[in-house]
Amino acid sequence: MVTMAPLWLNGAVVKKENLPTLRAFSLGFLLPGLLGLIVAAVMSTRYMNTLPRYPDPDTLRMTPRNINGYVVYQTEQEDRTLSLVEYSSVVIFLIGLGSALIYLQKWGLARAIEAEDDEFIPEG
Numbered sequence: 691m692v693t694m695a696p697l698w699l700n701g702a703v704v705k706k707e708n709l710p711t712l713r714a715f716s717l718g719f720l721l722p723g724l725l726g727l728i729v730a731a732v733m734s735t736r737y738m739n740t741l742p743r744y745p746d747p748d749t750l751r752m753t754p755r756n757i758n759g760y761v762v763y764q765t766e767q768e769d770r771t772l773s774l775v776e777y778s779s780v781v782i783f784l785i786g787l788g789s790a791l792i793y794l795q796k797w798g799l800a801r802a803i804e805a806e807d808d809e810f811i812p813e814g
Contacts, residue, residue: 709797712793714798715789716786716789716790720786723782723783724780724783726775726778726779726782727779727783728781729777730772730775730776730779733775735757738758741764743763746763748764749765
């Protein structure tokens, strides 16, 4: 029989009761980040299909943006909005991904601690 000693991971004890909180935290960042990336892709596609291919001073569309090899011209506000959505979505998604990887590591260690029998340890 294997004894259940506390497992230390980088100076912190892995506690099973913290795992649901960590899972909720990671999903709370992963899903909005993914949604933001989808919104940014939809905005880029709409911009690519509707914005002019040449500068248009009448509508203040003078800021170029390369979208999939097509250069379109947009206003400074449209440029700021799309950039903000893109970059913030990536940051939020990466925070969620990092916390999800930590969750998976701690979940796997907690599962290993719970296992009472080990096939490599002879019974006796």
